[in-house]
Amino acid sequence: MNFTDKNAPAVESSALAAPPLQIGKHTFSSRLFVGTGKYESFELMQECLQLSGTECITVAVRRERLVDADGNNILDYIDTSRYVLLPNTAGCFSAEDAIRTARLGREILEGLENPGSDWVKLEVLGDTKTLLPDPLATLQATEQLVAEGFSVLCYATDDPMLSLRLKEAGATSVMPAGSPIGSGQGILNPNNLQICLEYLKADDPEYPVIVDAGVGTASDVATAMELGVDGVLLNTGIAHAREPKQMAIAMRLAAEAGWHAARAGRIPRKLYATASSPDSGRIASRPR
Secondary structure, eight states, X not given: OOOOOTTSOOOOHHHHSOOOEEETTEEESOOEEEEOOSOSOHHHHHHHXXXXXXXXXXXXXXXXXXXXXXXXXXXXXXXXXXXXXXXXXXXXXXXXXXXXXXXXXXXXXXXXXXXXXXXXXXXXXXXXXXXXXXXXXXXXXXXXXXXXXXXXXEEEOSOHHHHHHHHHTTOSEEEEOSSSTTOOOOOSOHHHHHHHHHHHTSSOTTOOBEEESOOOSHHHHHHHHHHTOSEEEESHHHHTSSXXXXXXXHHHHHHHHHHHHHHHOOOOOOXXXXXXXXXXXXXXXXXX
């Protein structure tokens, strides 16, 4: 018996894809942004980036981070014609240091003629234990970098008021943490993220909000996307997975599934069961 409906319309691949995401001057088909650190080798990093489907990768631009212990330069393993590079200020603990590092990143990418030279992922950390952002220093650095013409993507806490202040300071995108960097705890406070989304998108529904940090597995990505964020940035979740290449694929699919689920609308949660089949038309019980 053939159950295939030959008259059913074929599903075009374009119908399965989310619309492009606009962040500043950049447009992406993929809503997954992937970091380049913590991999066992640059070769493994190359493969994982490709399998993730990402079009934008973030690179720490401090000079000592570009070259590994064997003298290999990470930029030799990145196809700069394929990926938009997002330079980040990872490892900075003051506004001054972050601003200086952002300028260095712009200089490096201008030399590579990569379109990512006009923007920066701003990280100004508060301490080495939590690696959470210093809110005041982050706001200070944002104001200065915006004044210097940078498109600033801000790593922030999930504090709705801080998120709003960063947007008002000119941030191109606010990137609240799902949980501390590298912790793998996933989305710890979905309520705060929803409030951040409400505040940030109140007067501009297209304002890009990216969850950054703490993602441990594909379900964390799907959860973030289902909340309504526009994308997810991750690194450790792939790089430190038991099978990084397999996880790169999983993260890619989760971002796509979460985007569709957010727009499909989940059913309400109920305490008791609801039968899937209707009561009407049931076959009557045989009388005893």
